[in-house]
Amino acid sequence: MAPDIDARPVRRGHTHALVGLGGILGSAVLLALYARGGHALVLGFIVLVPWLLALDATRSVGGTLLSAWLMSVAFAVAVFTWFGAAIGAYTGIGAPLATLALYLLAPLLQPQLLVFALVRHLVGRRHGALLRALAGASAWVACEALWPKLLGDTLGQGLAPSPVLRQFADLGGAAGITFVLILVAEAVATAIARRRRGLPALAQPVLLAAALVVGMAGYGWVRLSTLHAMPAPQAEPLRVAMVQASITDYEALREEIGAYGVVRHVLDTHYALSQSAIRDHGADVLLWSETVYPTTFGHPRSEAGAELDREILGFVEASGAALVFGTYDLDAAGEYNAAAFLEPGTGLVGTYRKTHPFPFTEHVPAWMDGPRLRRWLPWTGSWQPGDGARVMPLRTADGREVNVVPLICLDDVHPGLAIDGARLGAQAIIGLSNDSWFSGHPDGTRLHLQVAVFRSIETRLPQLRVTTNGLSAIIDDTGEVLAHTGIGDQAVLTGMIAAHDPPPTLMVAWGDWVGRAGALFLLGLAALAVVRALMGRAAPARRAADADGQPVAVVLLAPQWRAATAALRVIAGLGLLWLAVGMLRHGFHVHSLSQLWWFGGVVVVPAVAAWAIQWVGAAQARVENGKLVLDQRHQRIEVPVAGIRAVEPWRLPLPGPGLQLQLATGQRWRHGIALARPRALLNALSRAGTSFARGRTGAAATMALAELRAAEPKRWFDHAWLKFLVFPLPLALVAFRLHQYIAFGGPFGEYHTHGLQAYLTGLLIWWASWSLGMMLFAAALRVGIEALTLPMLPAPPAQAAAWRVALEWLGRLAYFIGVPAWLVLGILPG
Structure with missing residues (x-):
């Protein structure tokens, strides 16, 4: 029986497929454990290793993209299955259908996996493991910066439970930690791949991985020591009470007691909890959650709404405590999710409008909105995005004040708002969120809190964060959650903040820079690839011009005309330099017509005059029948090659590179020959029997440089x-x-x-x-x-x-x- 010659390739293909699937499954399991937090944070350094080994075994672009697509689905299954169930409950379509949609949309929700795999594969074809790792990590963070995640998630946030390691975020944010985690995983995968090549081959990746981890931990330890050694703020702190009323299902309540009854119930509950906070905790400021007042404060829609507005203002006046609460705002452009700041004796101090409304549930782009979309997605919101960070004062009756930057819900997943607030002088962050749609999915509330923690590390601003039904929290400037409420608790959590100047951080100075730096690095690699492609396509110096009989463009210049042309070019260059110096001093623009006259007289006129001289002297040179033939517009010059003893380059390449003919009589020929490609003419004369005199030191280099220019x-x-x-x-x-x-x-x-x-x-x-x-x-x-x-x-x-x-x-x-x-x-x- 003849052997099956295709059996071995088929088995090899099956083996590769199994290796690929095994790598994806291994990373998915590690990701599921890593997402649980706690001591599992150490897995963050190796979660990608199984998948990286699988990618290394993939040879084609198609196979790499297929692996990345499967990994994105596995990522969604391992880490975000709860999100599908939460969306299903919110929209009413049910958990199975919403979860299926989540898995189908996984490449759009986790696009960094596809970009990472593709870039890593392409760079790995031409470069070594180190550059491949740097390119892949850069692609990951660049994609997450250019295509922001819906929930702001990134690998680096998994290190939030580590007091030491998370401090690295004040240098590069959570994205900077992600970058390091990917490099460590790449080093570990490289070490595993080299395990059979001996200790020297293992040493480099192992030492690199160890250096990255030790470096991150060392920085965190030093940074923590510095922060702990800083003197406490001298100003007396403000006591801020966060009221978590745990009233969540407004729609069900509206059906039961009506719209006014809902507002009445919500306000009465918050009044009671707030009075308790003032009485029992000595609160100076009250903080209520997002959209706790579900109508437009200051823009009442009815007399009943106006009465409720006056009631809230009266409560603030009577209690003597400032109040920040979630509400809606209104202008000609539309309605906004907002936070209102009220003070005793002043009333409404100002309003912050949420900058990042949640897609579809709160905001739909105008180009996508319409009656059909509203019919398909009846729960779609119509709030408008606000116009960026705003720093607001929290003031007490006795004059104490702290400047804060408010962040509403999804605002805190974007580093830019907190950074802008720090730059504007904020001394603390206050967060207002309504995470009630995560009520049955604690993974969502924990993730949101974990993301918010990094805003305090990046800016070194303490943070007080109130939610509708948990997790409300007090976060210090190291990212430590000092206290938090439970999910579903009706509680008051009181924290203290004081006026102080936070320590500077690289994130505040440079902004969210890691993703942009990664994109620039990739652009540099792309430019390098273009350079290499052009270098590969460039032919050796033009052979056709070196062939016998091919004319060479030259300019014949008598000594006096050569000197005049050189002088004119020098004058034009010095005139341009003079203008440049003036523009450096007074700004990069022309201030008067005198500068134009100077430009025309000292730059343009000399340059045009030099060009005119060279135009008159232009000629075509070739060696023909033992003669150097020079054809000009008005004459033909022939110089016997036998009468040329040597050819010498110009000592000073002005007005450009050129040659001087040394005649057999011992004299120089009456014309100098300026030309862009000296080698072509030299080769032609050499084949005819003329030698080349190198002249003084540097002449050969001058000729070589001229050839490269051409x-x-x-x-x-x-x-x-x-x-x-x-x-x-x-x-x-x-x-x-x-x-x-x-x-x-x-x-x-x-x-x-x-x-x-x-x-x-x-x-x-x-x-x-x-x-x-x-x-x-x-x-x-x-x-x-x-x-x-x-x-x-x-x-x-x-x-x-x-x-x-x-x-x-x-x-x-x-x-x-x-x-x-x-x-x-x-x-x-x-």
Whole structure:
């Protein structure tokens, strides 16, 4: 019986599939344990290891993406099954259907897994394990920054139970911890893969993993010691009572006792608990949860609503305690989920509007909203997003005050709001949340609290967090949860905050920077890939130009004309440098017409004059029938090769690289020959029997540099008239139009105010400013390209030429793409 020749490949394929599925299952089990918290936090360093080993065994892009898709589903099953049940209960579609939808949408809810796997696979094809690990970790955190998670979850938040390790978050937030966890997992996976190669092969990844963990722990220990050693605030603290009334199902209550009855019941319960807090705990400030007052405070919809508003104000006045509570706000744009700040004797101090309403349940983008969506999703909300962080005062009757940044529910999963609040002078964070839809799913309430903890670590601001039915909590500046209520408890939790300046953190200074840094790192890798591709495609210095009979573009310059051309170019360069110095001193724009005249007279006129001289002397050179033939527009010059003793490069490459012919008579030929590609002409003369005299030291390097400059020929968009006259015009028009709006209130404001001449003069000045700026930028790019070319001179010609080609294209990208992108990014924030 003939053997089955396909059996072995089939078995191998089955083995790879089993390894892949086993790795996914292993990581899913570890993730489920890691998500439970407690001592399981140590698993955070290895949760990805089984999956990483499975990815290493996958050779194709398709297989890698399939593994990532399966891992995203396994992630959802292991960590977020409760979320599907919670959504099902909230929307009324039931837990099974909602959970199934959660699993189907897993790649959208955990997209970092697909991005991580793909980038890791592509980088691993060309680079080693270290760069692959850095690229994968960067892709993970960059994706989470650019595609924010619905619940703000990331791997690093699992280290919240560790007082030491979580302190690392004030450097890079939870994303920074995630980055380290991925690198440690990569190191462990590499060590496992090398286990049979001996101790030296294991040492590097093991030591790297140990160094990362020890470094994180060491920083945390030092940071904790520093924080504990800081002096206590001198100001007398405020006693803030968080009222957790545990009234959750407003809809059921509304059906039972009516809308007014619900509000009445909620307020009466909070009044009673608040009076207890003032009486028994000496509370100075009362904190009620999100949407506790389910109507628009200050904008009553009826006389009954106006009466309730007056009642709340009267309660604050009578109790003598400030009150912060969740309500709704209203303006012409719509309704907002908000927090109102009330003070005795003042009334309404201000309102903060929730910046990040929950998608669909609270807010739907205008482009998606409509009657059909409302019919399909009747529970969809219509609140508008607020306009960012706001710092509000908490003041007592005796004048004590603490500035706080309020965060409502989903606001605390975004680091930016707390960071902006710290920058605006906040001394504490107060959180208001309604986690009642997690009532039957404590994993959700624990996750939300865990995410909120990192806002205090990143900013070093203490935090008081009140929820409708748990978990209300007191969090200090190290992220320690000092006290919290239970889920479903009706309770009052009192914490103290005092006016003080928090210690500085890198997160407050740089913002949520880790994801952006990861994206920049990946862009750098992409640029490196482009450079390598261009280097690989670049051919050795153009063989066709070296062949016999092929003409070479040259410029014939008598000594006096060469000196004049060089002088004109130097004058133009010095004039441009002088203008650059002036613009550095007084701003990057033209201030007067005198600068334009200077630019025209000292830069443009000399440059044009130098170009005209070279245009007149332009010629085509070739070696033909034993003669050096030079064809100009008005004459043909022939120099017998036998009469040329040697060819010597110009000692000073001005106005550019060039050659000087040494005749057999001992004299120099009457013309110098300027040319961009000396080697082509030299090779032709050499084949005809002429020798090359190297001249003084450095001449050969000058010739080699000229060859590298010519490795990438000039394209149509490289010409000066287009780069410095045409291209700056649309940029100048955009900037000029913006200036007209700012300075004169409209696109033709200056024309209507001062007339056509002033308007056109202003436009000319803006155009000249951009032309000058682009010239300076091009000069800076040219200096950088030449500096990066010099180290390549000793390299083989083909490699050096390829490097030069890549540098030229990167310079073009920076000039033609980078500058408009910079302009757009500068305009968009405004």
